[in-house]
Amino acid sequence: MKRFKIFVLFSVIIASFAFWACENEIVPELFPSSEFDFTYSSTSLHYVVGEEIHFLDLSVSGSSWEWNFGDGTTSSEQSPVHKYEEPGTYNVTLTVDGTHKVEKKLMISDIVPVVNYTASDEIIVYNQTQISFEVLLENPENKPVEYSWNFPVGTIGEGVDAEGNSSSESPSVVFGSIGSQIVSLTVTIGGKQLTPVNVNVRVNYNQPAKTLYYAVKEGNIMSKKIIDEIDPELNNPFNSGYRSGKHPLTLQYSGDWLYVFDAGTHFGYVNAPDYLTAGDGEIFVISHDGQRKETILENFGGDTFLDFYYGYIDENTQMIYWADRREGLFRTSTSTRNKKFSLSEFDYFVRNNWLGYYGQGISWGNVNGSFTKYNGQWWWAKNTTGSGIFRFTDGDILGRPKEDGDPVPAGGAIHQSFGIRSFVIDDANQRLYFADSRYKMVISSNLDGSGIKVVDNSPFDGEGGTSEPLFITGMAIDGEYVYWAYRGPQPPEGTDPEEYYQANPLHRSGIKRAKLGEDTPVVEYFIEGVEAYGIAIDKMAK
DSSP states (O other), rough: OHHHHHHHHHHHHHHHHHHHHHTTTOOOOOSSSSTTTTTEEOOOSSSSOOEEEEEEOOOOSSEEEEEOOSSSSSESSSEEEEOOSSSSSEEEEEEEEEEEEEEEEEEBOOOOOEEEEESSSSSTTTTTEEEEEEEEEOOOOOEEEEEEOOOOOOEEETTOTSSSEEEEESEEEEEESSEEEEEEEEEEEEEEEEEEEEEEEEBSSSSOOOEEEEEEEESSSEEEEEOOOOOOOGOOOEEEEEEOOOOOHHHHHEETTTEEEESSOOSSSTTTTTTGGGOEEEEEEETTTTTOOOEEEEEEOOOOOGGEEEEEETTTTTTTEEEEESSSSEEETTOOOOOOOTTTTEEEEEGGGTTTTTTTTTOTTEEEEEEETTTTTTEEEEEEEEEEEEEEGGGGGOSOOTTTTTOOOOEEEETTTSSSEEEEEEEETTTTEOOOOTEEEEEEEEESSSSOHHHHHOOOOOOOTTHHHOOOOOOOEEEEEEEEEEOOHHHHHOOOOOHHHHGGGSSSSSEEEEEESSSOOEEEEEEESOOEEEEEHHHHEE
16 A cells, blocks of 8 residues: 555646646657547448548547647547548547547548459360459449449440440440450549559450460460451450569570560670679469469579579479579479579589680680570570580580590581570471570571571660670571561661551561561561560460
């Protein structure tokens, strides 16, 4: 009892002193005690504008309450109900008996429509599948609602006009084009227009077709069906929803997976010692239906010269091969997942000085280009400090530094006057197509290097400068065409872009192609207006 009386007396003295010092002004203080508290609730899962928010005083005592809702309004009720008119984060304050103050943050969201759809078929097919849309909308004040839909070209449905517009609450449509169909909905509640909502619906062709995949610069992995029988305007790309990476120089389709080899941010020379920790490359895969993305290897924070510059999948052995910047090739199983790259676990399969070419075309600093295995023989492109395509078998790999007397591989080297970034082999016509970063050309030749023909000599975007220009890094063949990802130059300053491209029709970025087996193939666009790095073709029609 004595201790209790001393505490009360001390509290009274302090309170009296504060009263005297402030000249009768009582300053509320943030009171951490659980004796004073409040909570709030609503009927929805989250708090939206126009909704009744119920505030409940949980204080164990008190005779007066002052609420400040943070939006300029107040209340003196013990447990008031309040509506917010604008979205935002508000500081809500309750002051009990003028002295005990409790403050909490409350986030009020704007009303956002949620769009769902159901389809009459398991796989959505253009000109066939009926798709019904439904909107879930919080409308706490029951204000009048207006709907404004916009569907892609070719969409038909009751209430959908020729421009693809509809004011129906729950439209039912059939898409007349394939690819990623972007459906836009704008809702207006009580005269206030909400933020538009976009929905991506994947619509397939009505029969199997080959697919070209491409990695968009600073964008996503995209794909497009290779179909020449329908209007090109109805053949739209599919968006995988997965980012391409920094410099995805190689794509290859194998089995049911698209393999992406991302060279990371730095694809050229980096000064010492920065290169030792500048790595951020990755090898990852995306399933053919776009439902899964899995990491195989990553080099985050590692040596950037050991990032994953080019790649190749050997389907016979189920092995993944990749090239670093300039030293050699590595390999691992296609079943590898979620691994951190290290030289202790992933050693070289072949190095520059493990071949008889070392000192005779290949040198220590040769920058790598793409590579492949053809008829049991490796074809390995180099493009600076010695260049060309160097051919060798597994038996030609020394597994140690070359010594005097070691033979040059019998396969031989071709095109050593060209700086080859990428190439593909046309087996049916026994032709080689390659992109040369030295003369900035797409060229074809016989497999022995003879019969050189220029396919396209359009200028390139200049990424990488003159020392290590990327030029064209992605090439692919589908049996009828050779495709390449072309990143063209920007129109000169002060020039109207459309006038420039009309005068220079092959300077526009895109995926170009030319028919195989023709003496003077005509270059055309398969996709216009896109900048891409690696490309790949799934030749198994799906």
